[in-house]
Amino acid sequence: MSYSISLTVNGDQRRVELDDPRVTLLDLLRERLDLTGTKKGCDRGQCGACTVLVDGRRVNSCLSLAVTLDGADITTIEGLANGDTLHPVQAAFIEHDGFQCGYCTPGQIMSAVGLIAEGHAGDDPERVREGMSGNLCRCAAYHGITEAVVDATRRMTETTERKSA
Amino acid sequence: MKRFDYMRPLSVADAVSAYKPGAAYLGGGTNLLDLMKIGVMQPETLIDLGRIAELEAIEMLPDGGARIGALVKNSDLAYDRAFAAAFPMVAEAILAGASGQLRNAATVGGNLMQKTRCTYFQDPHSPCNRREPGTGCAAREGDNANLAVLGWSDACIATNPSDMCVPLAALGAVIEVQGPAGKRDIPIANFHFLPGDQPENETALQPGELVVAIRLPAEAAAFARNARYLKVRERTSFAFALVSVAAALQIEGGRITEARLALGAVAAKPWRVTAAEELLAGQAPTAEAFARAADALLQGARPSGENGYKIELARRAIVRALQMSAAGTPKRMPALPASSFAEEVSHV
Numbered sequence: 001m002s003y004s005i006s007l008t009v010n011g012d013q014r015r016v017e018l019d020d021p022r023v024t025l026l027d028l029l030r031e032r033l034d035l036t037g038t039k040k041g042c043d044r045g046q047c048g049a050c051t052v053l054v055d056g057r058r059v060n061s062c063l064s065l066a067v068t069l070d071g072a073d074i075t076t077i078e079g080l081a082n083g084d085t086l087h088p089v090q091a092a093f094i095e096h097d098g099f100q101c102g103y104c105t106p107g108q109i110m111s112a113v114g115l116i117a118e119g120h121a122g123d124d125p126e127r128v129r130e131g132m133s134g135n136l137c138r139c140a141a142y143h144g145i146t147e148a149v150v151d152a153t154r155r156m157t158e159t160t161e162r163k164s165a
Numbered sequence: 166m167k168r169f170d171y172m173r174p175l176s177v178a179d180a181v182s183a184y185k186p187g188a189a190y191l192g193g194g195t196n197l198l199d200l201m202k203i204g205v206m207q208p209e210t211l212i213d214l215g216r217i218a219e220l221e222a223i224e225m226l227p228d229g230g231a232r233i234g235a236l237v238k239n240s241d242l243a244y245d246r247a248f249a250a251a252f253p254m255v256a257e258a259i260l261a262g263a264s265g266q267l268r269n270a271a272t273v274g275g276n277l278m279q280k281t282r283c284t285y286f287q288d289p290h291s292p293c294n295r296r297e298p299g300t301g302c303a304a305r306e307g308d309n310a311n312l313a314v315l316g317w318s319d320a321c322i323a324t325n326p327s328d329m330c331v332p333l334a335a336l337g338a339v340i341e342v343q344g345p346a347g348k349r350d351i352p353i354a355n356f357h358f359l360p361g362d363q364p365e366n367e368t369a370l371q372p373g374e375l376v377v378a379i380r381l382p383a384e385a386a387a388f389a390r391n392a393r394y395l396k397v398r399e400r401t402s403f404a405f406a407l408v409s410v411a412a413a414l415q416i417e418g419g420r421i422t423e424a425r426l427a428l429g430a431v432a433a434k435p436w437r438v439t440a441a442e443e444l445l446a447g448q449a450p451t452a453e454a455f456a457r458a459a460d461a462l463l464q465g466a467r468p469s470g471e472n473g474y475k476i477e478l479a480r481r482a483i484v485r486a487l488q489m490s491a492a493g494t495p496k497r498m499p500a501l502p503a504s505s506f507a508e509e510v511s512h513v
Contacts, residue, residue, distance in 0.1 A: 059270045060195070111266065120498075130501055132265075133402035
């Protein structure tokens, strides 16, 4: 039996025929949609490298079956920048040295984008560290990651305030 | 992962009638899918509950209680303002568990149904009476430092890993279930089973029954001003508890009028002993009174391996949680939920 689903991935409508219901969102993105920015680390929801946004919320794509997501809106790291203009969180990670080897970075950035949208951490470093605890960095770039998320939160809040003023 | 058939019913009635032996209900999948990947769970059919709208509501009831649909995401419940104001220690416990990503996907029904994190249960190559009845218990002579000190048996020393269930047990939540024989209510105290000689019987659910909702009784909201969850763990975030405590008080004129108390991570179910709560009624909120309640709650505790430390840890954590509760529920969720390191801000 095959399962037909449609997804919006980074703004593009995609129709996907799944011949097997075992395919996770992570494997669908990497193996079938050629979006390899999302990384496979532990494949068990423990490391956060596979974090993407599903309908605007950050989740572990490794623990999500693609077949359950018919109609969902997916954003991956490839969908964040606007042309050559980086998303404020991406820019802040570069500015604050929020990575070393870079393998966990797409997951870190997507998690940070989700965290900022949730709006519970603000620019409090302790709340940011707690909110980002589902993303491991084996290079231990945590100091720069926290600074980047705090800085991006401030910049995005200022932009929103300026727009609404 | 073993191949399965996939179904997506649109109502609880359709989900129940789709059930057959070998099928499993799928909520957020954060635990089930993980266990399927490592071969611990091998359902032949997955019945996806994710499109059943009737399971998705958080209702604050006119009498002051609450009814939470089984498919409500953990994070949506914890951040629901009305719910968190009425039942702050439930919100705090949820936010003390897992990670932001997992809480966004995991459901409250799934939180109730989650499996033990005992290493040997999660390893299909190890003997485990809970996973495969009659094979033995590898944990008894193995890595058992974080396993049960209460209610365990020779057959199984696993613990229930849930944070959310600990305050739910303290507050006397009721689980609404539906199955082939209709609907019924199960008090949370009767929902999870101690292992006895049949650890494979984990919950009161009959084949085909599923959790529809969790109900908190009106009287549970009376503890909102003095209610805390304390979780002791090896790191302050994204770790399972070594010991956790839900502690709630009603205090009038410097005296405790009523107390609710439950322990997590020490047994196969949240551990509540009403006699310990009754010891606190009429007492001033002192360390001595709290220590007596701790002793009563821990009556019968004994190591099941290299975990005797958990008994003393629990004793101290109970006293600390009661002190935190007596100091008042913080106005805002602490930066580090359920941590003894968080800044203590009084509600009053």
